[in-house]
Amino acid sequence: MENYFKLLLYPHIVSGFLALFVAPMAMIVKKGGASHRLWGKIFFYSMCGVGITALGMALIKSNIFLGMVGVFSFYLVASGYRALYRRHVNSYKDVAAIDWILVSFSGMFCVALAIMGSLILWSDFKEPFGYISLLFGFIGCRFVFNDIRSFNKINHHKENWLYHHMSGMIGGYIATVSAFSAVNFGFLPNIIQWLWPTFLGVPLLIYWISKYKKQKTVKE
Secondary structure: OHHHHHHHHHHHHHHHHHHHHHHHHHHHHOOOHHHHHHHHHHHHHHHHHHHHHHHHHHHHOOOOOHHHHHHHHHHHHHHHHHHHHOOOOOHHHHHOOOHHHHHHHHHHHHHHHHHHHHHHHHHHOHHHHHHHHHHHHHHHHHHHHHHHOOOOOOOHHHHHHHHHHHHHHHHHHHHHHHHHHHHOOOOOOOOHHHHHHHHHHHHHHHHHHHHHHHHHHHHH
16 A cells, blocks of 8 residues: 555646646746746646545555545635636536536535545644635535536636636635645644635735726726
């Protein structure tokens, strides 16, 4: 089993580092250009590697938390990536099968992550992984709920696909930084290792989205 674990660990590390350093490239180049699309695709497929290997390692080591966080991270990016293809979705009948699979599979994992966090805190309210699991589970559930709710809104995706794209891709990057911090920043308390990227990144994400919305309003 240890050999199988290592077979997954090395591509997991490579995929994680690639995602960590490629995402900023997609952020700084011209949006919608060839470079942005290229770096964005590399980031997306890197996160696919992160999610698949994390799930495999979790099964081998019976590490439920690792598997759930891997699925949570992948779903954020997948949701942001799929936003590019959902511009003409106006009702449930327009939703592609892959989108239903994503929200169903990821929704179960995010609910389970939130429940796990609640159970941990029920037995020991001082356990940091309880708060980490609960917060990540809540964020994931909110993404899933918002996606499902948006499927039946006329012209919603046509008007808001950019904000869905930004939220998912940047949210996934925040999760990647969180995992990197948890592995490498051992000098910090556990809860800070995992959550400082969220507390720093989410306000910045809200600011960027509001900025783009204001620019769009001015142009109109």
